[in-house]
Amino acid sequence: MPDPRKQPKSKYTADRNIPGAFEGETVTRRRLMTMTVHGAGAAAASMFLLPALGFAVGSAVFERPPVRWQAVGAPEDFPNDNYLPRVITAVEGIGEAGKTTVYMRAFNPKIDGERISVEPFIAISSRCMHLGCPVRWTQAAARFICPCHGGVYDFTGAVSGGPPVRPLDHFYTRVRNGQVEVGPRYSVNSEFRRFPSYRDPGQSLDGISQYVYPGRFSTPKESK
């Protein structure tokens, strides 16, 4: 039986043993000061950490470069049964490191009639889809061959051997002012379905993989 003359102990008192704390006090002055100081420290730290982090990540992950079209030659230059190498600039302002080789040929209805019908010219990226080494078109074998880990692709760019996970990437092409122009890069899966935001090498695009490796914000996109 509780003593009726004694004030009952409040169940809301948080720090009963701290000097100066009184009954029923949920947040003591000491606790308030502690939380204030910790909060001020956290605010001060996040004031420089968050902008710095955004600065490091933002433009790298979210900035979309503009679409550029580069002329690579006259339409009659390109045969439809063989590839010709052309050098384009993938990244401006970094000299030789920004250049890349594109393998060009005219559309051949007998070979790729069903697969790709919108492109007047086929432009295939030299970036191997295993890990990104430069493939070389070998006419005698009618294959693209990668020097690094032995990736082999057939005439259409589909994988015919080795470790690559999907066909070679393509570039959009068009004809303007009597010149064949090469535009942004796009990826294809093994059914030659088009993925406009090109993926990095090593990322399969078949089945569930197309969701495991989502498209990025940093690839050029044509404004419709």
Next chain:
Amino acid sequence: MRLKLPMPPAPKRFREEPARPGETIAVTPLDQVKEAGISAADWVDERTSLSGGLRWVMFRKIPKGTNWFYTLGSATMFAFLSQATTGVFLAMYYNPSPTGAYESARHITNDVFLGEFVRGMHKWGSTVMVILIFLHMGRTFFFGAYKYPRELNWVIGVVLVVLTFVMSLTGYLLPFDQRAYWATIVASNINGTGPIVGPFLSDFLRGGADFGATTLSRFYAIHMLLVPGAIAAMIGAHLYLVAKLGTTAPPWLRASADEKLTEERV
């Protein structure tokens, strides 16, 4: 408190003789220099108590059987210090721009006085550091030195191994020759094969969807600012725990109780 310098046992001929009664010994300049050094060290020690900490770190008790394998950790640390020193001075000549990097590396090797030597130390030293850190890890593993209470030090050590690999990876790009360029392409694409976050992570590393204008300077900043700072901090924590917990005896030594504690056999 006066620090007392330890003296080697000198032949009698060279020993200072105590003053005869009623005689004073002349103070030589050498004595004065010695005195000045001691009082300077005293001045610092009186205000910091550093000597206690130094004694705690340097004069630890080590178990019986400690051998040359126990020096591999220090060897790794000295490899890191060598990398840090040569790296700081290489940074004075290196130009981390895609158009100037190869030329500046060539300039260091061919034109700068001792440039080939210092660059060589940094290049080969990186391999030495990786080899040493692996040997140190192997020593810790095979001697069972990762067990209680040293698990956290093993974890810190693994973080240090990973950071060393990050240094090797980011440093590989900096000469900016063909090998550096294509190795980095391959490395960032391997990185991109991580599910969901991989593509965005390699965007972050490269500074965009392709190897671009800022990739080299990003790798350079990671290589010379971010990771070395983290490695230095982690080495500090690693050494603190070594001093705090002590080292282990090699596993082939059987633990035996102190002679005073063993019961006398009849």
